[in-house]
Amino acid sequence: MENYRELINTYNKELNKIKFKHNIVSFLRIILIFTIIILIYCWFIKNESLIIYCTIICIVLFIPLLKIHDKLIWQKQLKNELIKINENEIMYLQKSKIPFKNGTEYIDQKHSYSFDLDLFGENSLYQHLNRCGTYIGEKKLSKILLSQYTKDEILENQQAISEMENNIIWRQKINAIANLTNDTKLNYEKLLSWKDNNKFQMSNFFVFISHFNPIALFTLIFIFLLTSNQASIYLISLLFTTNICILFFYYRKIKSQIHGFDKIHDIIQKYSYILEEIENQSFNSIKLNKLKNSLQQNQVFSSKKINDLSKLFQQLDSIDNVFGAILINGFFLYHIKIVKKINNWKHNYSSFIETWLDTIGELETINSFANMYHNNKDFIFPEINNDLIIRFDGIGHPLINNHKRVTNSIDFTNNKLVILTGSNMSGKSTFLRTLGINMVLAGIGSPICAKEANINPLRVLVSMRQNDSLNDSESYFFSEVKRLKSIIDDLEQNICFVLLDEILRGTNSDDKQIGTIGVIENLISKNAIGTIATHDLEVCETSIKYPNYLVNKCFEVEIINDHLLFDYKLKDGVCKNKSASFLMKKMNIIK
Template identity: 30%
Template sequence: MNETTGSEGTGRETTGSEPIAEYRRRLSAIADSTNRYRGRDKVFAAAKLILGVFIVLAAIWLVKYHAARLYLLLIPILLFVVLGVLHERILKRLRSDARLQSYYNQGIARIENRWAGIGETGERFLDPSHPYARDLDIFGPGSLFQLLCTARTSSGEQTLAAWLMAAAPVPEITARQEAVQELTPKVDLRERLVLAGEEVKKNVHPEALIAWAENAQPLNRASIRLTTLLLTALWLLSLVAWWRWDWMAAALAISLVNFGVSYKLRSRMNRAAEGVYGAQHDLALLAGILKIIEAEAATAPKIVQLQHRLGRSGVLASQAIVALSKRVEWLESNDNWFVKIFDPFIFYFPHCVMAIDAWRTRHGAAIREWLAVTGEVEALTSFALYSYEHPADTFPQMPEGGPYLDAEGLAHPLLARANAVPNDLKLDRNLQLLVISGPNMAGKSTFIRSIGINAVLALAGAPVCARRMTLSSLQVAASICILDSLQGGLSRFYAEISRLKQIDELSKADTPVLFLLDELLSGTNSYDRRIGTESFVRSLLGRGAIGLVTTHDLALAEIAERIGTTAANFHFEDTFEDGKLHFDYKLTPGIVQTTNALLLMRSIGLDV
């Protein structure tokens, strides 16, 4: 699709250079900041080294000559600690600058169509039985998910994947569109989300965290706390008695009792902490994102509603998660060797677990809701970023009734805008079927994929790669990339007719189907192929479905003529000049009149 300087309907009048210019301006500011803080980093590193050497040498001199004045080392040691704290702030700023630099460079790569291979692919969400996910490149390398996803939590990735795999009701689509339009220009908000929490390789794992939070078997904290506090006090008193009166036997006896009780409690405490242990960094990230969501000034009803859901439990979600994060941090201190030595006698680990369990009693029921809100905000933010970086794309209109799909200047969103050729399309009750014929490589498959993937975007609440688009609520279903299965014992033909059965069942539901069928039934003879295709398509049209069938077998072009006025033939064609094939990728009425198979074979040197 060629770059335009504006768009109709709900689009924004802007130029394609604005986002990339903004990103480069910010990258320049980040580079200046990085240079400044790198200079400070070197100064503080040198100062710490010099001060550290001085402390060591001073300690040696004082021990040798003035042992009574070792307290004088407190001043340089305190100074060393202060330098360490200030240096860590500088290092944190450098880490933030590096994260932002990577973020904006990735943004430029997306705008310049160098994004494939960068970011999450979402392959774990790919279900081979889904009616369009594989066919339309929703997940995997170079997929729609990889282009869109900027979520930092698993909840955000799961929400985005769910939105791309199932159409939302029209009121929800409208609400998402309003939210995305409000979020689109908020570059600073997205920057704050990038900087929330530390950059960690792992993400918040919502299933484990929710399972822990909703555990219906809380600890008997009162009895455990009373017992462990009493045993801890006895153990400390036994140490005093050993030191004062040489009661070693008493100290040993109490130590053995405490050790036995700790051992007895260990498995129970581990089960109680399962799902939250080791999640301190994850929780810090979640708390940072929630705090940003809560503080954002919003007017879109969808965002306001999400913010309201974060406060239903009577406390701000971010504050509650911060409290849990601190408790988990105490829990993880149990890995310290010093704590491990004394834990069996002072019950540090059980007390940490009980503090966490008390938090779960108060707030555990709200965790699912908080994670869901985080996921929705991250999915909306992913759409908003896509909208910001593709200002020529528009938000479709969603009328009641249908089936209806009307698009102008529609192109494939995964292709470079300068290379993608736009086409117009209109399907409704008067024209339900287009049969697209054309030679190899003419663009038939790409065209129906562009229709499907834009419909998926529209039905998820995102902008679409078109000058204008109007569509009703539809169920997208495709048979484009059908694979055989050696492990499952399925031939390609059987896998294809199984998909057709799935599409047939979907067409019986209330929501009309948008079907996209590429080279249907290519695994059988021409006669069976024509009869089978026509019968199947007639059945779909009879249930109110709309869609397209592509073919290079001209016998299938007869289907449109046999069905009548609700079907039409269109084609893509090519020209052969100077020994090369040329394609214009423009949809044209009528049946194709050219073939190119023999020309292609000869062009690569085959003697045919």
């Protein structure tokens, strides 16, 4: 947390310097504006050539000041965003607030593990991880959490995350620019749609006219200035009016190029800044270099080309200024030429847009995992094997405060399935989620919350939280049976890591016991690995029948001085103590 405070101090100092420069430039701009006004007034009175020269010099000086002013405004925005990023990290580490998007829109109750493991929603894994500023970054992060990588992809991701974690200054700069894009799903999807559609068509005749008319118009103006021929005025007016008619004829087609976009040129410009940062950065890891190389194809630098598109969209935006549009199109057919340039850009580079934006999104996801690694120095990268070994030493839930977190060790090498018992509130469900979330993270190359781990990144299948559905006319029990059927079907294809929490709660105790034992035996026949939590102690006796596959583990509770005490430590054997009846008696629910 101290490094974030140091960065805030550094950025505040840099911001103060930028503000000082900005104030000077603003003052100089005001002086030049007043000087130009005074000079113009003096020229009307005295009409001296020296005044004209001085005015031109002031205008020439004013133009670079505008650029410097814009640059300083951007630097101010960037430093303010960097300060905000570090303030958010301090707020997050102090547990006062989680100021990051929670990904509620990605909740899928039918997914094999995301809903049960709280991957999305308030206080979810996604919310704790998410440091993405663009829509494509947020979307990719959600997709990655639902993915399963190959061993090589996992190792590449581990290497990339480890490299990014060490480069906090550069990481935060990327994050700051991404946050300032104010990107939206609508603009992203419209940009992808635009690259394949909205092609501006012009006949060869109008292409010729768009070149000929401005040249002819200025030729006539030049002739008039030399000869004062009144016939030139008529022809100039005719050509000017013709150009305006051409503009109105193509107006709707021109507007269609930017229809539905909200400040798209500004968003695309920020994309170019991120791409430029990637292009200029040196990397050691394989994955980061792959991402960098994807930005340069056929000697085309993505940042420059995306920035060119931003400028073209910005120039096209000026068509909404009616007076200005009539003036510049009357003389130059300006917006016709801009649309033609956009068409040329689209023809040459539109096929790269999705790759370039995917690269931004991919880098943002790596930054999110790197940031988690930076905030949790005790997290580790697990060893990856192909031998169906799954072993955790000191595993904990990554979202629980490290001061409150209780860790445990578990090994699935000799006994593939664990039957887990424990009284209410003893920690069974939390432990299942601990196993599930860490398996998911390990399977995508992320650091995990453990002291040491060696795993095979199997697909994770979970049945912990089922809901009845009025819309689908499904009971809780039928919903759970469908999930169990899905798990068994998946196990027919591949060996998976399975987590079941008190299954078949929607039926009577005899049915539940018979059904639970039947499910366990089916899991054994499919070579499944994982943990089944239950309150039914009779189910634990199944381990006698399958001693080489099943093992009993438990969480115990102690009653000391009329208080329940939980240590949340995993123990061998079957749970012996009960807490439900004790708690109900203490609350005067039963006698």
